[in-house]
Amino acid sequence: MTMNKLITTQDLMQLMPFILMLAMPVILLIIIAIKRNHLFTWLFTLATFAAVLVTVITNFNQAPLNIALLTVDKFSLLYTGVFAIVGLVITLLSHDYLEKTSDHKEEFYLLLVFATLGSSLMVASNNFVSLFLSLEVLSVSLYSMIAYLRNQDRAIEAGLKYLVLAAMSSAVLLFGIALVYFETGVFSYTLIGTKLGQIGFTPYMVAGFAMIIAGAGFKLSVVPFHWWTSDVYQGANSPVTSFIATVSKGGMVGGMIRMFTLINGLENHSVVLVLTVIAAASMFVGNILALQQNNLKRLLAYSSIAHLGYILIAFISFGNGGTQAATFYLVAYFATTLGAFGIISLLSTPEGEAENISFYKGLYWRKPVLAAFMTLVMFSLAGIPLTSGFVGKFFVATSGVKADLWVLLFFLAVNSVIGVYYYLRVVVMMFSNKDNSPETIQCGKGISSGLIALVFIALMIVYLGVYPSGIMDLIQKSIIN
Amino acid sequence: MNTIPVEQSLLLAAMLFVIGLIGVLSRRNVILMLMSVEIMLNAAGMAFVVAGSRWVQPDGQVMFIFILSMAAAEVSVGLALILQMFHINKSIDTKTLGKLHD
Numbered sequence: 001m002t003m004n005k006l007i008t009t010q011d012l013m014q015l016m017p018f019i020l021m022l023a024m025p026v027i028l029l030i031i032i033a034i035k036r037n038h039l040f041t042w043l044f045t046l047a048t049f050a051a052v053l054v055t056v057i058t059n060f061n062q063a064p065l066n067i068a069l070l071t072v073d074k075f076s077l078l079y080t081g082v083f084a085i086v087g088l089v090i091t092l093l094s095h096d097y098l099e100k101t102s103d104h105k106e107e108f109y110l111l112l113v114f115a116t117l118g119s120s121l122m123v124a125s126n127n128f129v130s131l132f133l134s135l136e137v138l139s140v141s142l143y144s145m146i147a148y149l150r151n152q153d154r155a156i157e158a159g160l161k162y163l164v165l166a167a168m169s170s171a172v173l174l175f176g177i178a179l180v181y182f183e184t185g186v187f188s189y190t191l192i193g194t195k196l197g198q199i200g201f202t203p204y205m206v207a208g209f210a211m212i213i214a215g216a217g218f219k220l221s222v223v224p225f226h227w228w229t230s231d232v233y234q235g236a237n238s239p240v241t242s243f244i245a246t247v248s249k250g251g252m253v254g255g256m257i258r259m260f261t262l263i264n265g266l267e268n269h270s271v272v273l274v275l276t277v278i279a280a281a282s283m284f285v286g287n288i289l290a291l292q293q294n295n296l297k298r299l300l301a302y303s304s305i306a307h308l309g310y311i312l313i314a315f316i317s318f319g320n321g322g323t324q325a326a327t328f329y330l331v332a333y334f335a336t337t338l339g340a341f342g343i344i345s346l347l348s349t350p351e352g353e354a355e356n357i358s359f360y361k362g363l364y365w366r367k368p369v370l371a372a373f374m375t376l377v378m379f380s381l382a383g384i385p386l387t388s389g390f391v392g393k394f395f396v397a398t399s400g401v402k403a404d405l406w407v408l409l410f411f412l413a414v415n416s417v418i419g420v421y422y423y424l425r426v427v428v429m430m431f432s433n434k435d436n437s438p439e440t441i442q443c444g445k446g447i448s449s450g451l452i453a454l455v456f457i458a459l460m461i462v463y464l465g466v467y468p469s470g471i472m473d474l475i476q477k478s479i480i481n
Numbered sequence: 482m483n484t485i486p487v488e489q490s491l492l493l494a495a496m497l498f499v500i501g502l503i504g505v506l507s508r509r510n511v512i513l514m515l516m517s518v519e520i521m522l523n524a525a526g527m528a529f530v531v532a533g534s535r536w537v538q539p540d541g542q543v544m545f546i547f548i549l550s551m552a553a554a555e556v557s558v559g560l561a562l563i564l565q566m567f568h569i570n571k572s573i574d575t576k577t578l579g580k581l582h583d
Contacts, residue, residue, distance in 0.1 A: 143558045157580055160563070161578075167522070185536035187540065
């Protein structure tokens with residue numbers, strides 16, 4: 001008689017990236033309870049993300065692991081690896097920021113690792129139960145991260161707004177899952193896909209999927225679920241904002257790619273139509289709202305709505321290299337966004353964040369290095385050649401051409417032009433006349449761990465822009481079959 | 482034996498969900514907004530129980546337990562934030578919020 005093992009050592013090894021992200025913060029929690037030390041906590045968190053990255057790399061070529069709730073394959077490992085790198089960068093940025101703004105710094109890193117875990121698990125989820133649970137791990141960590149500087153009323157306001165709206169969107173997502181479960185009797189994506197092939201889109205299924213798309217759309221902040229974005233981006237502190245813009249959205253994109261691949265959801269015309277309308281509306285609304293914006297964080301919030309619209313184009317052109325394009329665009333966008341918020345957090349002072357565009361007036365004459373970084377970032381956001389943003393848009397457009405999405409591609413072109421205007425406005429502001437620059441504004445200290453992070457980001461932006469095939473080969477290898 | 486059709490139970494869940502949704506959108510008191518969100522979450526939970534009973538599976542009820550624990554975590558963070566909001570604003574009316582705008 002053979003013992004049927006529930007889980008083997010091999011399985012545990014393959015789950016190691018997730019186990020690490022779960023275990024290390026718990027250990028850290030105990031250490032913090034005994035003795036607080038910011039530097040140690042910071043180093044421990046860096047080590048955690050580095051260890052996650054190492055296990056991701058060593059596990060990358062293993063055969064996919066399928067257990068009840070999770071699929072650990074190349075796709076989820078790729079996303080987990082990217083999230084770990086983003087986590088590293090945000091940890092580097094957070095140290096100086098927390099040092100100058102917060103009196104209780106250590107718990108921030110716990111929340112950061114837990115939220116990254118939630119995002120990674122979301123990509124690895126192969127059914128709705130784990131999707132929901134990982135989404136909540138991410139969300140609940142985010143509520144506390146957004147309101148982390150608890151003495152600032154704007155942080156509390158942003159946290160409350162996000163909490164109420166995110167909880168509401170979770171409820172919508174849950175009701176959608178319940179309707180799908182009511183109709184099919186299963187939670188697993190693959191089984192739902194089979195069931196869907198048999199019974200087709202019944203009214204319950206249509207309602208269910210509409211609610212699931214709405215719940216997911218909230219996390220992605222696409223139109224018409226985008227209302228929270230600008231307020232939360234502005235109210236949260238910059239390292240957290242960069243997390244919301246990158247890992248939180250990336251997790252949901254990855255989770256949706258897996259879900260729609262396994263369910264074959266994009267073979268239905270009405271689903272494609274709904275996503276097309278959302279993509280077009282996101283591009284236009286995001287860019288038009290960003291045009292008049294004088295607050296850099298709000299500008300980036302609106303521009304993120306537009307960028308998610310671009311990613312949706314790739315998403316819709318699914319089988320035509322769309323998933324690869326969406327993943328590449330995400331990575332390119334991660335690098336760019338981290339750069340933008342990295343500079344904001346470096347320039348922020350305990351009195352306030354460097355979020356007003358007038359603050360950047362004549363920045364080149366005061367902080368030439370940072371101004372050069374910011375120029376690179378803005379070029380990348382605008383999609384100027386030799387930056388990651390350009391190559392990302394190129395891949396999105398290629399997949400769109402293959403899928404014959406001509407209307408959306410036309411909108412993409414129009415919106416890229418609108419985008420160039422407001423991104424370059426920031427650049428022009430930075431190089432404007434020295435005499436007009438507000439000399440009284442104090443800048444944060446320049447040389448720090450955050451600066452190391454910025455150099456890394458700048459190298460990534462140029463690397464992805466000049467030699468995209470390095471990453472693209474990796475992405476090609478890790479598509480879901 | 483009289484049994485309630487599953488569609489009717491689902492309809493009840495949907496009605497509760499809409500009541501909660503209207504509550505979130507119309508209330509100006511943050512605690513009442515949180516309570517309305519709770520109604521929405523529990524309505525979704527009820528829909529899971531109904532669906533589980535349709536397929537005679539325990540999965541729906543298991544999901545309900547998950548929803549309960551997640552809602553508890555959410556409310557604990559929410560109440561902490563509301564306390565802090567009261568501490569700063571001396572009010573829990575959403576009208577006193579508004580530092581963040583264009």
